Amino acid sequence: MKTQSVLEKVLKSGNLAVTSECGPPRGTSAAAVREKAELLRGYCDGINVTDNQTAMVRMSSLAACILIRQMGLHSILQMTTRDKNRLALQSDILGAYAHEIDTVLCLSGDHPKFGDHPMASNVYDLDSVQLIQTVKQMRDDGKFQGGADIADPPKMFIGAAANPFADPFELRVARLAKKVNAGVDFIQTQCIYNVDKFEQWMEAVVKRGLHKEVYIMAGITPMKTAGMAHYMKKRVPGMDVPDEVVDRMASVPKEEMAEEGIKICIETIERLKKVEGVAGFHIMAIEWEEKVPEIVKRAGLYPRPEV
Amino acid sequence: MITAERKPMEEIVECARNFSRVLLVGCNECVTVCAAGGRKEVGLLASALRMHFMKEGKNLEIIETTLERQCDPEYIDELADSVGQVDAVLSMACGCGVQEIARRYKDKHVFPMVNTKFMGASERQGVWAERCQGCGDCVLGITGGICPIARCSKRILNGPCGGSTGGKCEISPDVDCAWQLIWDRMKSLGQEDRYEEVMGARDWRTSRDGGPRRIIREDMAL
Amino acid sequence: MEKSNNTFEPVVVAFCCHYCAYTAADMAGSQRIAYPANVKIVRVPCSGKVDAIHLMKALEKGADGVYVAGCLEGDCHFNTGNIAASRKVTKVKILLDEIGIGSERIEMFLMSAGMGRRFAEVATEFTEKIRNLGPNPVKAAADKAVG
Numbered sequence: 001m002k003t004q005s006v007l008e009k010v011l012k013s014g015n016l017a018v019t020s021e022c023g024p025p026r027g028t029s030a031a032a033v034r035e036k037a038e039l040l041r042g043y044c045d046g047i048n049v050t051d052n053q054t055a056m057v058r059m060s061s062l063a064a065c066i067l068i069r070q071m072g073l074h075s076i077l078q079m080t081t082r083d084k085n086r087l088a089l090q091s092d093i094l095g096a097y098a099h100e101i102d103t104v105l106c107l108s109g110d111h112p113k114f115g116d117h118p119m120a121s122n123v124y125d126l127d128s129v130q131l132i133q134t135v136k137q138m139r140d141d142g143k144f145q146g147g148a149d150i151a152d153p154p155k156m157f158i159g160a161a162a163n164p165f166a167d168p169f170e171l172r173v174a175r176l177a178k179k180v181n182a183g184v185d186f187i188q189t190q191c192i193y194n195v196d197k198f199e200q201w202m203e204a205v206v207k208r209g210l211h212k213e214v215y216i217m218a219g220i221t222p223m224k225t226a227g228m229a230h231y232m233k234k235r236v237p238g239m240d241v242p243d244e245v246v247d248r249m250a251s252v253p254k255e256e257m258a259e260e261g262i263k264i265c266i267e268t269i270e271r272l273k274k275v276e277g278v279a280g281f282h283i284m285a286i287e288w289e290e291k292v293p294e295i296v297k298r299a300g301l302y303p304r305p306e307v
Numbered sequence: 308m309i310t311a312e313r314k315p316m317e318e319i320v321e322c323a324r325n326f327s328r329v330l331l332v333g334c335n336e337c338v339t340v341c342a343a344g345g346r347k348e349v350g351l352l353a354s355a356l357r358m359h360f361m362k363e364g365k366n367l368e369i370i371e372t373t374l375e376r377q378c379d380p381e382y383i384d385e386l387a388d389s390v391g392q393v394d395a396v397l398s399m400a401c402g403c404g405v406q407e408i409a410r411r412y413k414d415k416h417v418f419p420m421v422n423t424k425f426m427g428a429s430e431r432q433g434v435w436a437e438r439c440q441g442c443g444d445c446v447l448g449i450t451g452g453i454c455p456i457a458r459c460s461k462r463i464l465n466g467p468c469g470g471s472t473g474g475k476c477e478i479s480p481d482v483d484c485a486w487q488l489i490w491d492r493m494k495s496l497g498q499e500d501r502y503e504e505v506m507g508a509r510d511w512r513t514s515r516d517g518g519p520r521r522i523i524r525e526d527m528a529l
Numbered sequence: 530m531e532k533s534n535n536t537f538e539p540v541v542v543a544f545c546c547h548y549c550a551y552t553a554a555d556m557a558g559s560q561r562i563a564y565p566a567n568v569k570i571v572r573v574p575c576s577g578k579v580d581a582i583h584l585m586k587a588l589e590k591g592a593d594g595v596y597v598a599g600c601l602e603g604d605c606h607f608n609t610g611n612i613a614a615s616r617k618v619t620k621v622k623i624l625l626d627e628i629g630i631g632s633e634r635i636e637m638f639l640m641s642a643g644m645g646r647r648f649a650e651v652a653t654e655f656t657e658k659i660r661n662l663g664p665n666p667v668k669a670a671a672d673k674a675v676g
């Protein structure tokens with residue numbers, strides 16, 4: 001074991017791991033964070049806390065991670081290299097580890113253009129691959145990126161994202177390999193709606209043996225409405241929502257759409273369980289956290305293993 | 308070249324409003340090529356300014372001139388006489404030229420007439436696009452001759468990010484994804500295998516992060 | 530205002546391409562088709578030869594309206610001079626709006642050498658348009674300052 005991370009333990013045990021996500025509030029309410037996290041207690045092995053997701057200002061990921069950790073739950077610190085340079089990123093990692101947060105997700109983040117501060121300067125001192133390298137060096141060599149020694153280095157379990165649906169498709173496996181070279185331990189993928197394409201990607205991943213070097217968790221997001229399906233298809237960069245999914249959501253009456261969305265999501269999980277190399281699921285129920293327990297149960301992923 | 312665009316007329320008019328004699332100086336280099344601040348643009352702007360103030364019943368006297376280069380002291384010196392005759396200098400050069408005038412003529416107001424944009428190339432007649440950010444440690448040799456720093460919206464060195472769609476950048480369908488371009492070039496150069504080499508964290512000291520930069524060439528000193 | 534409009538005789542400068550509009554003007558003359566004497570013709574070898582600064586200078590020096598007349602689309606003797614000219618006119622229109630002179634004071638027209646009647650119509654209509662707009666505000670302000 002590289003770390004004390006519960007997520008690492010579950011993955012290592014060979015069980016399908018489950019992570020979920022919690023977006024901090026656009027305000028100061030600690031109660032709002034706790035409320036969301038409480039819904040997930042017992043249903044996942046780690047809770048990702050988003051970092052100014054879609055470039056909208058929210059309570060800091062680190063602060064919300066601490067609140068959740070203090071509840072005895074395991075938060076996963078999402079970090080984008082968009083808002084912070086390497087000094088700030090590394091100091092957050094030290095701070096997180098001091099609060100017993102031992103799992104981190106390294107991202108480049110959405111461009112500020114998409115958020116509520118399109119006029120902001122974007123940092124990108126590092127990119128996501130270089131952040132992985134940095135955290136790994138902190139953990140394994142006990143050194144900061146700049147080379148100096150760290151007193152009591154943080155033992156972080158290092159995650160990153162992968163989007164099998166972005167272009168060029170032929171690079172998507174190579175880019176994963178690049179993250180593996182940089183030292184990533186686990187991957188959470190972009191939400192999967194185009195299962196065929198995901199399987200194609202996974203096949204190539206397995207062919208190269210990358211699934212043996214990194215745990216790959218499949219990203220799942222339930223759709224609430226046909227409108228949401230349409231929006232994701234059209235507006236969210238790097239999202240691949242096939243017409244069948246949009247049509248299926250639109251084919252049921254409005255009051256049944258939510259249930260249809262959950263059904264799609266469970267069917268997807270069932271299908272993906274059979275795909276070689278899938279080590280778990282990352283269930284992102286955006287502003288719909290209360291549905292996570294139901295999904296986890298109906299998908300046969302409950303109870304979570306004791307590790 | 309350095310590209311620029313004339314400032315909005317409103318802003319220019321406000322710069323000139325409080326003066327009765329000004330010197331309007333163009334530059335024969337980059338800003339001439341990108342049609343922002345060469346001799347022609349000096350003529351047009353002077354005419355427009357005069358008309359604007361005439362219409363308000365005010366007479367603005369404008370001395371028009373265009374230097375070979377506004378970023379070299381020897382050319383800036385040529386302005387000495389005319390600068391002496393005016394209340395302010397309006398420069399149509401890039402920010403470098405404006406500052407050279409300010410440096411040489413310490414007691415004279417100088418205003419920029421253009422917004423200096425970027426170091427770029429002409430993609431076709433009338434279209435210029437950013438190509439280089441002067442990072443001070445060029446990586447073009449390993450990125451297929453396409454700059455990830457200037458042309459990737461997130462200046463990422465291990466791209467493409469997850470937002471690349473159909474060859475375009477996540478920020479806009481009008482912007483090419485630099486990493487798609489890099490990858491296409493790597494393929495045509497037969498260098499696909501090099502893609503997976505991780506480019507490590509950069510030393511940005513060679514860029515503006517290290518403070519204002521200078522080049523000193525002792526061999527050229529007079 | 531009323532009064533000044535009644536006595537106002539606009540000065541209109543027309544940059545006419547040698548291969549079309551200029552010949553058309555000749556033809557109008559020989560066919561005795563009248564057009565206003567307000568229009569002062571400047572012969573140019575191609576409408577593309579007219580530069581933004583020429584349009585500006587004409588207005589600055591007191592013209593009330595300026596137009597460029599070039600060959601019909603596809604008929605330019607130098608292939609694309611007329612297209613270049615109309616782009617320049619568009620650019621100067623924007624500038625004129627920016628400085629509060631008004632883009633209506635300049636225009637681009639296309640015609641062929643044989644269109645004597647069209648030449649006269651354009652000259653008449655444009656002159657009337659400028660008459661309605663009133664004097665070039667630059668000149669008006671200068672006159673007022675002097676008077």
Ligand code: SF4
Pocket residue numbers: 438439440441442443444445446447454455456457
């Ligand atoms: S790598 Fe640096 S020097 Fe080279 S083109 Fe890009 S910004 Fe310019």
Ligand code: SF4
Pocket residue numbers: 458459460461462463466467468469470471472475476477478483484485486487
């Ligand atoms: S889409 Fe391409 S150009 Fe845009 S930020 Fe991502 S890698 Fe850079």
